[in-house]
Structure formats: structure tokens, C-alpha cells
Amino acid sequence: MNPNTLEEIARLSGVSRSTVSRVINDHPNVRPEVRARVQRIVQQVGYHPHAAARSLVTKRTQVIGLLIPQAVTRIFTDPFFPHLIRGIASTCNARGCHLMLSLFTSSTDQDSLYRQVLRSGYLDGVVVASTTLDDPLIPRMIEDGIHMVCVGRYPDDRVSYVDSDNVRGSRMAVEHLLRLGHRRIATVTGPLSMVPGHDRLEGYRQALEARGLPVDESLIAEGDFSEEGSQAVMQRLLATGPTAVFAASDPTAIGVMKALKAAGRRIPDDVAVVGFDDLPIASIVEPALTTVRQPIEQLGATATDLLLKLIEGEVQEPQHVILPTQLVIRASCGS
Amino acid sequence: MNPNTLEEIARLSGVSRSTVSRVINDHPNVRPEVRARVQRIVQQVGYHPHAAARSLVTKRTQVIGLLIPQAVTRIFTDPFFPHLIRGIASTCNARGCHLMLSLFTSSTDQDSLYRQVLRSGYLDGVVVASTTLDDPLIPRMIEDGIHMVCVGRYPDDRVSYVDSDNVRGSRMAVEHLLRLGHRRIATVTGPLSMVPGHDRLEGYRQALEARGLPVDESLIAEGDFSEEGSQAVMQRLLATGPTAVFAASDPTAIGVMKALKAAGRRIPDDVAVVGFDDLPIASIVEPALTTVRQPIEQLGATATDLLLKLIEGEVQEPQHVILPTQLVIRASCGS
DNA sequence: TTGTAAGCGTTATCAT
């Protein structure tokens, strides 16, 4: 497939292996004339350096991993991930590195997969997405000194992360509902073991408390970020008679809307709905969804950039980046 | 990160490097007692062989690529890809290999990316998805002798592929509509430069011709597999007064349904709709979508299996696998 | 059954 070696190019261009290496790596100290000759040959035979040989000595692979622990069904349902991947992949392309996808599905031997992926030198570092607080992977990676950046806040100062401002975003959403006069505001949360699930509920609480309103726990129900799951959860929540619902993600909001419609409630006349994400679908559903926009692709791109800096040693200390969120008002809240 | 070497394990267990290598690779001809001792040390220090060093000599990386040429927006919208990825990733996990994601976005320097990814020895082979007929990548890969399997039929006998039975599936769909008495059956196709787009239209044609019915070209409109695009296309098609529409994918069908609803047509009373894919969303939309089920995950899994066999040399000749499709009847066709 | 030694294709150090 790629039978050419440095040695061969050297022979063909009548110089030594080292000179060819210098040309390939754009080192100075090569006579322009020689450089040109070598480059021509390289071009001609379509030579490309062998990655493994190279990384054996440089200790760099130019490959980063996207690690998704506990890869559950959600990944293949929630458009969040495709958007995230796009952000990561385009940054990789731009920076000349490559992306390895590691889904730690529950069935796989976690320990063996961990060693294969993280201890074999395959990867220069990893972007970790969709972690739960109790995931044993992160502590292990910290201990092993693996370069990593989490997408989503992680409550350990040693780990770098990039996150949306979930608390502020959801607080804005609920404040908007309050401003519209709603007092019985229910919320279908994400999994509370996941940071965004937790944080978006926190924003909900803060909005109420800032107004001096009590938090009625019966209006809070834990969902799983999915459409189906949230629909079922909302169905049970109907009995509490909310006039508005804050859904912790757009798929959640869709599920909520389905449950409401199935129960004959009109949106927003009977019940207002606000989501979180601003996925393309938010502006397509009927009625169009008021939601909190988080910059998913940018999350991926920023995480990747940061990871690359960490790897290069451009920054040493763990970094924590929070990207702003923004309320996008559409029809579903009736304002 | 992984400072251990074979040499070190050898020293620690009082044997030679080669013996450790034999233990690691499960070679026979190692005294059980010695094997056990070495394994204990390996376990203790958490040793894992260095991938690059290993592949430098074996010429295998245990990494396969998922190559998506012309990676357009669709990839991040159409649930087809997440499902495909799931099939590929779980097979990779099961077979101890890893997955590299290569999106050839239009902005990237195709040639440079090609060499980096395909000629650097990074990959043992690739699964190629979503190709167009005129993509220059495939011929180049054939020429370079790269192990590959296409997801989706490719009209060159030298390339292996795995595909759903698109022609048969869409033919069944249209035959079903004919059986229900429809005679003005429109179709919103996929991009006709893509094989599945082409094949699903072919099935439509065959169904009509088998009944001796003329194919009215004004009832055929080219879409792009997307919801938004198809909605616009359907809007224009309304004027032709179809009583049924065959949509070439589920997202297409959703777009079609939206256009119909927006025009005040009832489904299925005024117009029947049939889709293609059977994504989870098909059973969620209102009315539930009659559609042709194609086994997307299995497509990915089969392609990966085949690729691995090709790499191992277990099979030499290009293989062509067609997986069966199946009509799933729900409410949207009113039967 | 075990050890010795020769590569694999690079980069990097040191002379020249």
C-alpha cells in the first residue's frame, strides 16, 4: 500500500536519509536546491511518512479520542452528539490531527478497553463527553496523567472542561416564564447524575428563589434527556396542573409537547413549554419551541482546541471554559 | 503515561524479552509456570504493549476508518449515520479493533487528507459511507489497493459492498400503494447521484411497470434525503394532485407530511405517505409512518465484519452483500 | 522451552 521509505527517497534523490527527513519536516538548514529536488521525488512517488514509525520516536500520534463512557442509546437518538462530533472533527481537520471514536458500551470489558485505548499510546489525548459524576473512568485518567478535556463541567479542579452556561441558561428560561405570569412551573429534568441535568435544575431553582417563590418538589420530575422517556414523565406530571414546563433539553421538550397534546392541552394557551439546546428541530416543531441556545459545535471545537494546547504544552494548568447561552423566544411560550 | 516496556517486564520476571512477548501474544511454547509469573507482573505494573512499536513490525494497526466523503450537513441531521456508527463501533469493540472517523468536508484539502489518512499506515482498512457515483476517492483507493467496504452498492465489481435491498424495498412500498387503489403516486427521491437515491426510484418505476402503468415523470421530484429540502420539493409537487407519495427516506417522509399538512391535506385520507428507513421516529410521528425497514446497524456491523475478513485475508475476492428490507405498515397509508 | 539478534521506518544527536 505504501512501500516507500525515507531510505528509498534518499537513494532516488542522491542524498542521505536525514536530509530527506529534514525536507519532510520543513527543517531549515537544507540547501534550497536540494530541498526542491527531494520534494520533486517525494511528489513523484507519492511518498508519505509512516505514522507508526514516526510516533515510535516522537511519542506523538496526532490522534485524539472522543470518549463516550456508558454509551447508551441516547447517543444514537439525541442530535447533540452529531453536532458535537462535527465541531470536534472540523477542528481536527483544520489542525491536522485525527479522531478516534471510543464508545464504552456497557457490554464491553471496560478495563480491557481502557488499556487498549488509553495505555497503548494510540492517543495523544481525549475529549470526554457525557460523563456521569460517578464514572470511574475520569479518576483513573487523572491518575494515569492522560491529557483530557471534558465536554461538560466536572467537579474536580484537576480536569479541564468546556461547558455551556447551563445554570444561567435555564435560569433565564424560567425567569422568562415567571415574567409571563406563570407560577406553577413544572420541570422535566435530565438525569440528575449528569452535570447538565443537575445544573439545569439548579437554574430552575435559582429563578424561583430569586423571586422569593417556594420550590414545589412535586413539580420536578427526573427524565433522561430523551423524547420517549420525557413523554412518559410528563404524563405523570400532568396531574399537578402546571401552566408551564421547563424541559431540560429539546428532545425532552418534544416529549413534553407530545404528552401535553395527547392529553388535549393546547400549547401555549393551556401550558407553555420551554426547551434547552436550540437544535434545528426546535424551529420546526409545532408550535415552534422557545428554548435556550447552547453552542454545541463550538463546545466541541473549543474542547478540541484546548486539548491540543494541553498536549502541545502551550498551557499546563487545567482550564475551565464556560460558553454563554441565550434565550431564543418562539411560539411555545406564548409571549 | 505508559513508561513500561517489554524489556522492563522481562527484567522484573527474570526472563527474556521474547518470552514476555510470547506471553503477551498467547503463543504456545511457554512453560505454564513461567507464563503465570510473567502475567502476574504484567498485571501488577499495568503493562500494555505500545501500539506504534507493535504495528511498525506487524504492519497492522487494528484501526479501521469510517470514511465519509463530501461530509455535508446531512450527516448531522439524518439519524442514519448515528445508527450506522453504532453498528460499526459495536463490531469494532467486539473484535478488538478501533474506529477512526474521517469526515472529508468540502473545505478540507482532499488530497492532503487522503494521504495523511490512507497512505500513512494509520488504518488497516476503511468503511466508506455515503458516496456519490462520481466521487474520485473510490477509484483512487482501488488503485492504491486499500482494503475497503462500501456501505451502499457501488457499480464497480472490484469493490466490496454491503447494501439494503433498496430496489425491492421501494418496489414493495409502491406495490402496496397500488394495491390500495392509488394511481397517482408521486415520489420525492433522494439525490439521484447517490446509489440509494437512484435505486429507490428504480423500485418505484419497476412497481408501476410491472402493473403495466405509465410512469408520469411530472410525479417524480428529486429531493436530498433531508426533511427541509423534501418539504420544499413536496410543496411544488402538490399541484400534480397525487393521492399517495413514496418518500425515499423517513426524514423525507416527514418533510412530505409537513408540506401536506401545511396545505391542509389529511394523511392518509387525502394523501397516503410511505417512507423508507424505519427510524425510531417513524412510529412516533402522527400519523405513524408506513415505511420500508432497512437494517442500518446491521449494515454497519456486516460491513465491518467483511472488512476485517478482507484485512485478515480470510476472503480475497470482493464481496457483495444485500440485506433484505421489509415493509412495515402503519397508519400513514390508511390500509 | 527459552534467549539472541536482526529488523520495522522514523527522528535526533553528533560529527564532519
Add this chain to the structure above:
DNA sequence: ATGATAACGCTTACAA
């Protein structure tokens, strides 16, 4: 500015 040469960590004959 260029060329030997020694690593990098592993597998694999071949020898013992």
C-alpha cells in the same frame, strides 16, 4: 549543510 548512527519498543526467525 549533510551524513552516520543510535535510539524508539516491539515481533520473529534462528540458535541453543
